[in-house]
Amino acid sequence: MVYKAPEQALFDALFKESMALQYPTYDHLPLGTEQATYPFVNIGEVQFVPMVTVDSIQGSLSLTVHIWGDGKQRKRVSDMMNTLFLYAVNLENVGDYRVQFHYQASTTRLLDDTSVPNSILKHGILELEFRLLGGH
Template sequence: MQQENAPYPFVIVGDIQVVPTATKTSLNGNVLITIDIWGDKKQRFTVSDMAERFFRAAIGQVLTDDYRFYGRVEDQSKEFTQDQSVPDTVLNRATLILNLNIL
């Protein structure tokens, strides 16, 4: 991310996958959303805190103007890593995969 000169921390909403199951009157199924949170070597706690907030927001009922979703805690995942792919740079990264049931 160094080439883009983005200030840390930042969030990237990555892949979004919809696994539909439809009835005659409604769209059901699941939505899987990948979220990456990046921070510099001093922002491990900040990255962890941001990931925890996204994780908790995806548990229980999530309402939008047009849809209702429900996230179960056992369907969510989060991973914390240190990325050293850029020479002389340590980045903290959290990756979340949020799995929401379409109601």
């Protein structure tokens, strides 16, 4: 039997929750042909740093969530960030793995982004850190 990788299990959990909240959610920045509307969520980068144990997989997991809104959607982006943050705080299992949220290593940021010509976007960034306590 092939088990899902820990970082994929975490990615899938956040992606599924974002979709359940009816947030337009992508695993990439939407292309111009995708007709994305603001605000939207991009479940971004993941990282797994394993720790050697005798009988289970342990280590640390990190995941970055990007939330993009137009210049007038600051509160909406902030609310979406907070909702996904609180979901992450309460995660205990992702797939076949037990996890624990690591408060001190997690951050939220809300930035003005001017990378698109003639636009000011709101860019929320969640850096979520977890301890992988065990699993397959």
